[in-house]
Amino acid sequence: xxxxxxxxxxxxxxxxxxxxxGEPIESVRQGIKMLVNELKGDPQALETACLSVxxxxxxxxxxxxxxxxxxxxxxxxxxSGATALGGxxxxxxxxxxxxxxxxxxxxxxxxxxxxxxxxxxLHTDDEEFDMQTKDLKSLKVANIIAVGAGPYVEQATLKRIxxxxxxxxxxxxxxxAKFFAWVSGSIKMSSKSLDAKPGGNIELPPPPQxxxxxx
Amino acid sequence: MAHKKKNNNIxxxxxxxxxxxEYVITDNPPRGGMKYTxxxxxxxxxxxxxxxxxxxxxxxxxxxxxxIVGLYNPTISQDEGGAMGNTxxxxxxxxxxxxxxxxxxxxxxxxxVCPTYxxxxxxxxxxxxxxxxxxxxxxxxxxxxxxxxSSRWLAEKEKGNFQTMLRLSISLARAIRRMHAAGLSHSxxxxxxxxxxxxxxxxxxxxxxSLVVPGVFPPEVAGTKGxxxxxxxxxxxxxxxxxxxxxxxAATDLFALPVLLYEYLLxxxxxxxxxVYSTVSTEEDEYLQYGPKATFIENxxxxxxxxxxxxxxxxxxxxxxxxxxxxxxxxxLHDPDKRPTASQxxxxxxxxxxxxxxxxxxxxxxxxxxxYDLHNPVCPYCGQGLxxxxxxxxxxxxxxxxxxxxxxxxGEINLYDRMPLFNWHFIANVYPDEKMQNRSMQAYISHQGxxxxxxxxxxxxxxxPKGNLVPVGQAVWLKxxxxxxxxxxxxxxxxxxxxx
Numbered sequence: 043x044x045x046x047x048x049x050x051x052x053x054x055x056x057x058x059x060x061x062x063x064g065e066p067i068e069s070v071r072q073g074i075k076m077l078v079n080e081l082k083g084d085p086q087a088l089e090t091a092c093l094s095v096x097x098x099x100x101x102x103x104x105x106x107x108x109x110x111x112x113x114x115x116x117x118x119x120x121x122s123g124a125t126a127l128g129g130x131x132x133x134x135x136x137x138x139x140x141x142x143x144x145x146x147x148x149x150x151x152x153x154x155x156x157x158x159x160x161x162x163x164l165h166t167d168d169e170e171f172d173m174q175t176k177d178l179k180s181l182k183v184a185n186i187i188a189v190g191a192g193p194y195v196e197q198a199t200l201k202r203i204x205x206x207x208x209x210x211x212x213x214x215x216x217x218x219a220k221f222f223a224w225v226s227g228s229i230k231m232s233s234k235s236l237d238a239k240p241g242g243n244i245e246l247p248p249p250p251q252x253x254x255x256x257x
Numbered sequence: 258m259a260h261k262k263k264n265n266n267i268x269x270x271x272x273x274x275x276x277x278x279e280y281v282i283t284d285n286p287p288r289g290g291m292k293y294t295x296x297x298x299x300x301x302x303x304x305x306x307x308x309x310x311x312x313x314x315x316x317x318x319x320x321x322x323x324x325i326v327g328l329y330n331p332t333i334s335q336d337e338g339g340a341m342g343n344t345x346x347x348x349x350x351x352x353x354x355x356x357x358x359x360x361x362x363x364x365x366x367x368x369x370v371c372p373t374y375x376x377x378x379x380x381x382x383x384x385x386x387x388x389x390x391x392x393x394x395x396x397x398x399x400x401x402x403x404x405x406x407s408s409r410w411l412a413e414k415e416k417g418n419f420q421t422m423l424r425l426s427i428s429l430a431r432a433i434r435r436m437h438a439a440g441l442s443h444s445x446x447x448x449x450x451x452x453x454x455x456x457x458x459x460x461x462x463x464x465x466x467s468l469v470v471p472g473v474f475p476p477e478v479a480g481t482k483g484x485x486x487x488x489x490x491x492x493x494x495x496x497x498x499x500x501x502x503x504x505x506x507a508a509t510d511l512f513a514l515p516v517l518l519y520e521y522l523l524x525x526x527x528x529x530x531x532x533v534y535s536t537v538s539t540e541e542d543e544y545l546q547y548g549p550k551a552t553f554i555e556n557x558x559x560x561x562x563x564x565x566x567x568x569x570x571x572x573x574x575x576x577x578x579x580x581x582x583x584x585x586x587x588x589x590l591h592d593p594d595k596r597p598t599a600s601q602x603x604x605x606x607x608x609x610x611x612x613x614x615x616x617x618x619x620x621x622x623x624x625x626x627x628x629y630d631l632h633n634p635v636c637p638y639c640g641q642g643l644x645x646x647x648x649x650x651x652x653x654x655x656x657x658x659x660x661x662x663x664x665x666x667x668g669e670i671n672l673y674d675r676m677p678l679f680n681w682h683f684i685a686n687v688y689p690d691e692k693m694q695n696r697s698m699q700a701y702i703s704h705q706g707x708x709x710x711x712x713x714x715x716x717x718x719x720x721x722p723k724g725n726l727v728p729v730g731q732a733v734w735l736k737x738x739x740x741x742x743x744x745x746x747x748x749x750x751x752x753x754x755x756x757x
Contacts, residue, residue, distance in 0.1 A: 145535070146536060219285075233482075247308075
């Protein structure tokens with residue numbers, strides 16, 4: 043039987059720079075595992091959500107291509123090097139262009155992608171970052187949520203990527219677990235609720251305790 | 258005070274009547290659109306608090322919930338503070354169909370206590386097919402698991418069959434009929450708020466706290482994709498108090514109810530077809546698909562949204578349901594007043610139940626089908642035909658008041674071997690609803706060779722076609738064309754035997 047269900051593409055942009063090594067990167071691994079399991083327990087998310095992971099350190103790359111949840115393989119994550127956040131945004135745009143289906147006369151398109159960026163520091167590729175953020179907001183290629191962890195995050199920088207910025211105190215195991223639980227809740231909510239006004243802002247669940255929304 | 262280690266996270270809630278209720282505080286409690294949930298240590302009750310303080314403190318919200326827990330509660334009897342006219346029997350009946358809030362919390366803050374869902378609405382360890390990498394243990398049985406493509410991962414034994422899906426459809430229609438009869442509407446009826454167990458053919462309506470209660474300001478619920486009535490979606494952009502804005506009400510429930518029934522019986526969504534409504538954006542396409550331009554995939558006049566691989570259609574559900582689905586999704590799709598009522602659905606589903614016939618093909622996934630054409634008895638799911646010797650039909654007629662010797666047809670049933678028959682098959686004005694307490698088998702059908710028999714199991718005063726008493730344990734031979742009163746009860750129905 044054919045299906046006319048749209049996909050909800052979800053991209054995770056994960057900071058794998060040197061500062062994430064040790065407990066943080068391990069927590070991210072656990073977090074992805076939990077996220078996939080959690081989403082697979084929700085029939086709507088299981089049917090609609092597709093997941094991709096893009097990592098950024100000295101270079102940015104797509105470590106898991108956009109895949110339906112049942113076929114998703116967790117990426118191997120290592121933390122070392124710099125923070126090519128600008129590069130990650132470039133990879134994101136390339137992947138969206140390539141992987142997300144557009145609506146045509148004969149084909150139902152995918153939902154606008156949902157993108158979660160997790161970083162614990164400042165980007166190290168200024169030029170690329172400037173170029174990528176120039177028109178990112180106005181193009182509205184995706185609903186992006188940027189989450190900064192720990193003291194080295196600059197709010198203003200993240201605000202250049204998106205208006206949806208959250209801060210968490212640390213990149214500790216506890217906070218990262220909360221982050222992934224919240225990402226899971228957000229994806230489930232997006233797969234159920236309907237954007238009544240085309241182009242309007244997406245609705246997300248309230249952030250976990252200890253997280254602050256940057257106004 | 259010394260606590261055992263595992264009790265470290267126990268908190269106390271104080272209910273409105275000042276009784277105390279313990280619950281367990283957990284990290285990252287499950288969170289819905291409105292509330293988050295903790296459980297009592299014995300897991301018998303869910304203790305729910307609001308995400309937003311303004312919701313918890315809203316006088317409207319509190320008034321609405323007080324009404325839901327008390328005055329309008331169909332799950333407790335009137336004597337115990339429940340709904341008017343509710344007996345303890347009907348209360349017991351409906352407490353199986355609803356997960357209704359039982360108490361309100363005043364401390365530490367305003368909240369709601371609900372019973373947890375019965376155990377059969379949770380998946381167990383072996384709920385998925387062997388080799389499928391899915392951990393379903395303990396997950397609740399949202400109906401999308403069974404009606405969407407996700408069902409391909411489930412073990413066969415979880416999926417039930419057409420008969421069990423029809424059984425739970427009747428229960429859902431009955432639950433909504435009861436709610437609407439009290440003037441309540443659910444307002445967020447969806448696959449997430451009705452749990453189903455196809456194995457046993459049961460369902461339970463959950464998330465009762467966003468009900469629309471008469472005389473109290475309605476809740477601001479967003480609704481769930483695919484179940485929001487088109488007129489609600491179309492007017493969502495207006496302010497909440499703008500008169501042009503259409504709010505959830507009984508008429509919008511009467512859109513969501515047939516969507517669910519259609520999904521249960523046909524395993525697809527009535528508006529999800531191939532039609533592309535707009536190429537501007539996915540959001541616009543989606544908005545038109547479920548809103549102003551919504552088109553039923555089985556609309557007989559407008560086939561623009563019809564999938565090319567529809568095998569089983571509403572026609573295969575028999576005349577009663579076909580008529581109502583057309584009324585709901587063609588005439589009533591954009592005209593809320595034309596939608597069938599929950600009580601019409603309950604009746605049509607019940608009449609369809611009587612037309613069920615088991616499929617002879619042991620590998621048929623549906624196992625049962627609606628035999629609506631006696632001259633062409635074929636299972637629409639697998640194509641297996643029935644021998645005409647195996648088709649037998651009874652018309653049930655009741656005496657017309659004040660017109661001696663005249664009868665009115667009140668039902669038709671298809672017979673099959675070992676079919677149980679109940680009071681409502683033999684006595685006029687008796688229905689298999691919440692008021693019917695005697696649900697024991699009165700008689701059953703026995704099919705041997707090409708002959709059919711009606712065997713008395715418990716029916717008092719059962720009569721043969723010749724008018725002789727048939728004691729319990731004895732049978733009457735059902736011959737084509739015979740018409741006879743089923744018993745000496747003055748309200749007895751007349752049976753007319755029709756061979757296929």
